[in-house]
Amino acid sequence: xxxxxxxxxxxxxxxxxxxxxxxxxxxxxxxxxxxxxxxxxxxxxxxxxxxxxxxxxxxxxxxxxxxxxxxxxx
Amino acid sequence: xxxxxxxxxxxxxxxxxxxxxxxxxxxxxxxxxxxxxxxxxxxxxxxxxxxxxxxxxxxxxxxxxxxxxxxxxxxxxxxxxxxxxxxxxxxxxxxxxxxxxxxxxxxxxxxxxxxxxxxxxxxxxxxxxxxxxxxxxxxxxxxxxxxxxxxxxxxxxxxxxxxxxxxxxxxxxxxxxxxxxxxxxxxxxxxxxxxxxxxxxxxxxxxxxxxxxxxxxxxxxxxxxxxxxxxxxxxxxxxxxxxxxxxxxxxxxxxxxxxxxxxxxxxxxxxxxxxxxxxxxxxxxxxxxxxxxxxxxxxxxxxxxxxxxxxxxxxxxxxxxxxxxxxxxxxxxxxxxxxxxxxxxxxxxxxxxxxxxxxxxxxxxxxxxxxxxxxxxxxx
Numbered sequence: 001x002x003x004x005x006x007x008x009x010x011x012x013x014x015x016x017x018x019x020x021x022x023x024x025x026x027x028x029x030x031x032x033x034x035x036x037x038x039x040x041x042x043x044x045x046x047x048x049x050x051x052x053x054x055x056x057x058x059x060x061x062x063x064x065x066x067x068x069x070x071x072x073x074x
Numbered sequence: 075x076x077x078x079x080x081x082x083x084x085x086x087x088x089x090x091x092x093x094x095x096x097x098x099x100x101x102x103x104x105x106x107x108x109x110x111x112x113x114x115x116x117x118x119x120x121x122x123x124x125x126x127x128x129x130x131x132x133x134x135x136x137x138x139x140x141x142x143x144x145x146x147x148x149x150x151x152x153x154x155x156x157x158x159x160x161x162x163x164x165x166x167x168x169x170x171x172x173x174x175x176x177x178x179x180x181x182x183x184x185x186x187x188x189x190x191x192x193x194x195x196x197x198x199x200x201x202x203x204x205x206x207x208x209x210x211x212x213x214x215x216x217x218x219x220x221x222x223x224x225x226x227x228x229x230x231x232x233x234x235x236x237x238x239x240x241x242x243x244x245x246x247x248x249x250x251x252x253x254x255x256x257x258x259x260x261x262x263x264x265x266x267x268x269x270x271x272x273x274x275x276x277x278x279x280x281x282x283x284x285x286x287x288x289x290x291x292x293x294x295x296x297x298x299x300x301x302x303x304x305x306x307x308x309x310x311x312x313x314x315x316x317x318x319x320x321x322x323x324x325x326x327x328x329x330x331x332x333x334x335x336x337x338x339x340x341x342x343x344x345x346x347x348x349x350x351x352x353x354x355x356x357x358x359x360x361x362x363x364x365x366x367x368x369x370x371x372x373x374x375x376x377x378x379x380x381x382x383x384x385x386x387x388x389x390x391x392x393x394x395x396x397x398x399x400x401x402x403x404x405x406x407x408x409x410x411x412x413x414x415x416x417x418x419x420x421x422x423x424x425x426x427x428x429x430x431x432x433x434x435x436x437x438x439x440x441x442x443x444x445x446x447x448x449x450x451x452x453x454x
Contacts, residue, residue, distance in 0.1 A: 013313075039306075040306050041303070044107075044110075
């Protein structure tokens with residue numbers, strides 16, 4: 001199963017999102033993202049199974065947790 | 075040893091606080107938010123636990139919690155980050171040097187000016203009238219304490235913040251002596267920022283503090299450095315809290331702070347405040363019967379854990395020394411708050427402050443009162 005990475009703005013937002021996604025039953029890991037993949041340098045991302053991506057994004061949006069783009073498994 | 079200096083720092087700390095600090099130092103010693111290996115993740119979790127705990131206690135989101143090294147750090151971030159060049163600033167006549175000095179520094183370096191409004195023993199009507207009388211078109215920042223560090227006078231921060239919002243003035247609150255003693259909710263206060271130490275009423279370790287920020291706050295940075303993210307950018311991250319958190323976070327200490335906050339919640343803020351107030355009222359009752367003791371605050375009106383006093387015929391410094399020899403820890407002098415001492419009229423040498431905490435009991439009051447009585451007899 002492939003993994004999708006949701007880019008987040010900060011470690012704080014990553015931790016908050018991790019809590020929220022796990023509470024809704026979506027397995028997630030916080031990962032480092034290579035600077036070359038973002039426009040601003042180092043970043044954190046939320047690695048979720050791609051088949052749960054839409055649900056994860058929906059959860060984050062409903063909880064108003066701001067996130068960036070989605071990238072494939074690095 | 076009887077510790078009566080909780081306004082300086084609370085002591086002792088609850089056992090879970092000490093355990094958390096050593097646990098992280100022993101087993102989770104990575105650098106928080108700097109990498110994704112196991113120890114870094116565990117340290118990040120420890121740091122986040124402090125944010126989460128603070129958010130739960132103060133009714134705000136974790137991203138509204140900036141972690142600092144103490145209240146002074148938080149106040150400098152807020153005051154210098156939110157002031158505009160050349161603006162007029164208001165502060166109260168009870169302010170600690172952690173407010174007074176940054177404000178004066180802004181006047182010396184960024185063309186600001188300031189005025190001081192009266193605290194009037196906490197009378198809300200007089201305070202608000204006083205503030206209104208000092209307002210100018212250039213007034214852009216108001217900084218004030220919630221509770222004084224030398225007496226229990228409380229300022230009406232909700233009303234002050236409301237006035238500031240109505241006039242487009244940024245309001246910063248120093249909650250150093252109220253966090254953990256009084257219920258504080260960031261949204262209901264309505265200030266732009268609330269600053270506090272982790273090591274007083276929150277029973278966390280020294281080296282911790284909090285700056286609670288309203289949503290959408292735009293602030294200059296005071297410190298720039300590593301942030302763990304957006305490393306290509308020349309500037310600190312745009313978003314809070316990372317914008318104001320440069321460098322390595324003290325994960326062991328913040329794990330301790332998280333436990334301190336949890337402990338405060340488990341005991342109950344109201345319970346803690348009631349206990350401290352009862353002790354200070356008991357102490358004041360005894361002192362009021364002693365002709366040689368001078369008191370400076372009405373603890374029966376202003377509830378809280380602090381008793382400020384002097385003994386006739388002996389300087390505060392000497393009195394503090396003599397109490398120390400009897401195993402009683404109090405603080406003498408101006409308590410880094412010369413403005414407040416002038417307001418209360420204690421004199422150029424200040425006074426002695428006994429500040430009770432949750433771990434004090436009536437026996438400690440009795441010991442202090444007996445010692446003061448013996449000393450007052452010696453100096454007659």
